[in-house]
Amino acid sequence: MPEGDTIFRTARSLGRALTGKPITAFRSTYPLLTRCNDDAPLVGQTVVNVESRGKWLLIHFSGGATLATHMLMSGSWHIYRHGQPWQQPRANLRIAIENVEFVAVGFRVPVAEMHSAQSLARHKKIPRLENDVLSPSFDAEAAVQRLTACGKEAIADALLDQRVLAGVGNVFKSETCFVAGIHPFAPVASLTREQVQTAVATAQKLVAANVLEDSPDQIVTYRGVDRRTTHDSDPGANLWVYGREGQPCRRCGEPIQRQLQGTNARVTFWCPRCQTMPGD
Numbered sequence: 499m500p501e502g503d504t505i506f507r508t509a510r511s512l513g514r515a516l517t518g519k520p521i522t523a524f525r526s527t528y529p530l531l532t533r534c535n536d537d538a539p540l541v542g543q544t545v546v547n548v549e550s551r552g553k554w555l556l557i558h559f560s561g562g563a564t565l566a567t568h569m570l571m572s573g574s575w576h577i578y579r580h581g582q583p584w585q586q587p588r589a590n591l592r593i594a595i596e597n598v599e600f601v602a603v604g605f606r607v608p609v610a611e612m613h614s615a616q617s618l619a620r621h622k623k624i625p626r627l628e629n630d631v632l633s634p635s636f637d638a639e640a641a642v643q644r645l646t647a648c649g650k651e652a653i654a655d656a657l658l659d660q661r662v663l664a665g666v667g668n669v670f671k672s673e674t675c676f677v678a679g680i681h682p683f684a685p686v687a688s689l690t691r692e693q694v695q696t697a698v699a700t701a702q703k704l705v706a707a708n709v710l711e712d713s714p715d716q717i718v719t720y721r722g723v724d725r726r727t728t729h730d731s732d733p734g735a736n737l738w739v740y741g742r743e744g745q746p747c748r749r750c751g752e753p754i755q756r757q758l759q760g761t762n763a764r765v766t767f768w769c770p771r772c773q774t775m776p777g778d
């Protein structure tokens with residue numbers, strides 16, 4: 499599943515291709531979307547802006563509607579100039595938005611909903627702007643309060659809850675706990691207020707560092723001095739702990755551990771020496 503940084507970058511690219519330009523064509527294989535388009539045609543409207551909210555991508559139209567898409571595992575948005583060959587077969591097209599320069603294609607996007615401002619605000623799954631770690635209006639103090647309210651829940655699970663902190667995916671979850679020096683299985687209630695604040699600040703910093711203009715496609719939280727031993731095929735090459743089970747901790751040398759965690763059995767990595775349970 500793409501993490502918040504990936505969706506943010508997609509939104510930024512789509513925004514550059516679409517914002518402010520009149521829509522010249524819209525089509526979709528989803529009957530609900532085409533019906534919305536029949537009722538209030540998007541052709542002639544402009545895209546006001548494109549934003550990410552956690553793992554949702556929102557395209558706001560000048561007529562007031564918003565197209566909300568969620569990629570889950572399979573979906574992706576591509577931008578092509580007219581006549582440029584596509585990287586996926588036409589059969590994968592679910593949504594296409596065109597202007598005179600570009601066509602934005604949503605391939606195999608599994609979740610696509612057209613919303614009014616009201617229905618968007620009422621939506622239970624689309625995070626609020628101020629909950630998104632990549633939003634300029636991100637409210638860190640409110641995030642600390644939501645996280646604290648998770649009580650007995652393990653910190654790593656709480657970090658993944660998009661209603662608590664939108665934009666943190668499974669890689670950033672483990673990386674945040676390591677950088678913050680917090681054991682991923684520690685109940686939130688066992689942490690000090692300062693630790694919870696550190697967890698929020700660290701998550702925001704790590705995700706934000708991966709959406710800079712020159713960021714590579716893969717997530718980077720660790721920039722070692724000796725890069726000769728790392729290979730691109732190694733998923734953990736640029737990370738502190740994720741994907742590094744059994745390899746020595748980059749700080750203390752202890753072997754990194756791996757365990758499935760939470761009701762969704764998401765994989766978690768940590769250093770047993772650098773990240774101790776409160777009270778140990």
Ligand SMILES: [Zn+2]
Binds near residue numbers: 752
């Ligand atoms: Zn360590």
